[in-house]
Amino acid sequence: MLGTRRQFIKHLGASAAALSLPAVLSSCSSRAAKPNILFIAIDDLNDWVGCLNGHPDTKTPNIDALAARGTLFENTHVQAPICGPSRASLMSGLLPSTTGIYGQIKDEDLRNNEVMSNAVYLSQFFARQGYKTMGVGKLFHGTDGNAFQEYGGIHERFGPKPEERMHYDPEWFGKPPGTQTDWGAFPDSDEKMPDWKFAQWAIQKLQERHEQPFFLACGFVRPHVPWHVPAKWFDLFDRNAISTPPYLPEDMNDVPEIAKRLHEVPMMPTTEWAQETGQWKDIVHAYLASTAFVDDKVGVVLRALTNSAYADNTLIILWADHGYHLGEKNRFAKHSLWERATHVPLIIAGPGLPENQRCNQPAGLIDMYPTLVDLCGYRVPNTLQGHSLKPLIEDPDADWSHVAITTYGRNNHSIRSLHYRYSRYENGSEELYDHRSDPNEWHNLAGDEKYNPVKERLRTHLPTVNADWHPESYLPVNDYFVREQGAAK
Ligand SMILES: [Ca+2]
Ligand SMILES: [Ca+2]
Numbered sequence: 001m002l003g004t005r006r007q008f009i010k011h012l013g014a015s016a017a018a019l020s021l022p023a024v025l026s027s028c029s030s031r032a033a034k035p036n037i038l039f040i041a042i043d044d045l046n047d048w049v050g051c052l053n054g055h056p057d058t059k060t061p062n063i064d065a066l067a068a069r070g071t072l073f074e075n076t077h078v079q080a081p082i083c084g085p086s087r088a089s090l091m092s093g094l095l096p097s098t099t100g101i102y103g104q105i106k107d108e109d110l111r112n113n114e115v116m117s118n119a120v121y122l123s124q125f126f127a128r129q130g131y132k133t134m135g136v137g138k139l140f141h142g143t144d145g146n147a148f149q150e151y152g153g154i155h156e157r158f159g160p161k162p163e164e165r166m167h168y169d170p171e172w173f174g175k176p177p178g179t180q181t182d183w184g185a186f187p188d189s190d191e192k193m194p195d196w197k198f199a200q201w202a203i204q205k206l207q208e209r210h211e212q213p214f215f216l217a218c219g220f221v222r223p224h225v226p227w228h229v230p231a232k233w234f235d236l237f238d239r240n241a242i243s244t245p246p247y248l249p250e251d252m253n254d255v256p257e258i259a260k261r262l263h264e265v266p267m268m269p270t271t272e273w274a275q276e277t278g279q280w281k282d283i284v285h286a287y288l289a290s291t292a293f294v295d296d297k298v299g300v301v302l303r304a305l306t307n308s309a310y311a312d313n314t315l316i317i318l319w320a321d322h323g324y325h326l327g328e329k330n331r332f333a334k335h336s337l338w339e340r341a342t343h344v345p346l347i348i349a350g351p352g353l354p355e356n357q358r359c360n361q362p363a364g365l366i367d368m369y370p371t372l373v374d375l376c377g378y379r380v381p382n383t384l385q386g387h388s389l390k391p392l393i394e395d396p397d398a399d400w401s402h403v404a405i406t407t408y409g410r411n412n413h414s415i416r417s418l419h420y421r422y423s424r425y426e427n428g429s430e431e432l433y434d435h436r437s438d439p440n441e442w443h444n445l446a447g448d449e450k451y452n453p454v455k456e457r458l459r460t461h462l463p464t465v466n467a468d469w470h471p472e473s474y475l476p477v478n479d480y481f482v483r484e485q486g487a488a489k
Contacts (some may be wrong), residue, residue: 011079034376035350037126037336038305041219042294043083043138044334047324048287049295049345053303054343055284057242059292062299063345066318070349071357071393077342077404077416078322079366081334082475083224086139086321086365086408091140091147092371093384096407100467103409103475103485107142113470115336121147122369126215129378134205136199149218152201155194158221162186166228167279170267179267181332183286185231190293193229195220199297201303214310223324227286234285236292237482242281245328245340246440247271252330254444256429262412263441264478265333274327284326291295300387315375317352319365321334327445328440335477336416337423338441341432342406348393349377359396362416363389364404403461407485409475411466415458422446422458430455 035453042403047054051067052074079089084104085096096102099115111117123133127149136152158180166184189194202218222229249272252260274280285398298318305314323341325331332343345364349355349369366386374388384385391398404416411426419440423431432455477483 003299011486012294012378016393018439019112020419024462028169029060033148033313034129034131035285036210036310037131037372037376038301038314038316039215039217039315040301041137041139042216042298042318042320042345043219043221044322044324045109045291045320045344046292046340047345048291048326051347052125052343052345055243055245055288056342057237057298058097058288060295062295062302063347064068065220065303065317066298066349067345067347067358067474068314068356069379070347070353070355070368071359071362072391072397073346073348073359073363073389075360075404075418076344076346076365077364077406078344079364080407081322081336081406081408083138083321085473086116087140088116089367090321090365091121091123091235092116093386095366095385095405096462097411097413097463097466098385100475102407102469103473103481104141105470105473109470109472110140112472115467116470123147123215123217125369125373125374125381129376130212132210132212132214133217135200135219135413136225137194138221139219144160150205155197157194157225158224159193160187161226161227166187166267167282173273181225181226181227181268181284184358185289186228187235190230192297193222193293195222195294195297198302202301202313206223206301206304206308208312215235216291218308220294220297223287224457227283229286229290232407233289233293235298237288239281239285242286242288244280245326247327247330248432248440248442249330251442254424254447255431258412258425258427258429259423259431261478262409262425262478263331263336263338264480265327265331266478268331268333271327271330271332273486274332280327283332287324287326293427297362310362312351315348315353315372317372318345318347320344321365321387325470335408337406337408337431338413339416339421339435340437342404342414342416350375353393356464357393359389359392360418361392361396361398361400361472362402362418365390367462403458405463407460407463409481412470413462415461417458420454420458423454424459424462432458 048058049060080086134150136149140356370380370388414423424463433441
């Protein structure tokens with residue numbers, strides 16, 4: 001009976017979608033009417049955006065307004081919890097376990113293995129269909145010069161720096177170097193920030209006349225460290241009233257040893273340190289200020305699109321390359337297979353697409369490539385390892401058997417389903433969390449026999465290939481990786 005009713009609702013949903021969806025989509029069958037694509041990337045933005053309810057004090061009115069104009073995939077996860085491998089994966093449509101790109105990598109080295117030498121990047125796919133491809137800012141880890149026909153540069157990447165660090169330098173505390181982590185109000189105007197320049201470049205492209213459909217990519221770099229933005233963005237918040245995220249000091253007691261070693265980021269501040277020095281709220285304040293700043297730049301570009309000749313025929317997709325811990329799990333870092341580092345915003349909006357929809361089925365950034373191909377009416381190449389999300393845009397409650405997979409280092413994977421996170425490390429150690437009762441992932445259920453069927457089911461999604469490290473990919477952040485890479489080379 002239930003099944004019959006569900007099928008009936010699904011049928012209704014499908015009919016409604018067929019009627020309401022595609023001004024854009026149905027017109028996609030003709031080559032002349034291909035929609036443009038505005039592809040907005042944000043660096044190191046976790047789920048602290050208003051529409052995802054990740055933090056009560058965050059101010060992201062422009063991203064929230066975009067979510068209200070489209071579909072918010074509220075259970076979206078990255079393929080890798082750091083910049084380089086996350087971006088290499090989503091642009092190639094291939095999992096890190098297939099490419100061997102588990103760590104950072106220079107763009108000029110991306111192609112130096114057999115799998116990647118044959119990959120067609122997302123932007124290149126559209127170029128082959130006759131699109132004009134343009135990009136600015138951080139799209140790959142640096143940028144691959146061949147990936148866009150026009151590239152507007154990355155400027156000074158992470159922004160102008162104060163003469164001296166303001167609040168944190170790992171070497172002040174006897175820690176290893178290797179992070180730009182610092183925070184504070186700097187410089188004195190938005191115009192000095194690379195993100196401001198990236199937005200201006202994108203706006204200029206939106207004001208130009210284009211004879212072909214375009215793929216325009218704009219990659220913002222805040223809230224990546226250093227958390228330096230002008231004072232006006234700090235002034236949006238009352239520092240003393242800012243909430244710190246949930247933290248359980250004994251949280252690591254039920255985490256496998258290999259997970260502790262793998263997740264170690266010795267150069268970064270710990271929560272214990274931030275509590276002792278009274279700086280936790282200041283760090284959160286700076287991250288929120290950086291997030292509000294980048295949200296404003298997203299808004300500037302979106303308003304330019306609305307005021308352009310392309311307002312009615314442009315798909316918009318907004319995403320972040322991975323999340324970030326701001327004190328949860330005793331860390332201020334990405335580099336983890338836990339929720340706050342894997343969970344990111346993903347919004348897809350455009351003329352003719354449903355508005356104000358939320359979908360909580362698991363999605364991955366790897367799904368963006370096939371989704372855009374599908375939404376624009378092209379056949380999805382069978383080499384891609386993601387899945388088109390178009391069925392979920394048509395009906396957010398559609399049956400969905402896929403999961404999101406995050407990989408950190410070779411053969412360490414975390415599977416996110418609708419309700420669970422299941423992580424399995426190379427030596428067989430496991431974690432299991434039930435997000436219905438434990439959204440902070442404090443209570444590892446992996447040792448409880450009651451959950452064996454759940455683990456067994458989730459295990460079937462683990463990648464069957466665990467490629468060797470790509471020869472130029474590296475991540476020497478801790479002893480685990482130094483040893484791994486030493487063994488690999
Ligand atoms: Ca990043
Ligand atoms: Ca725990």
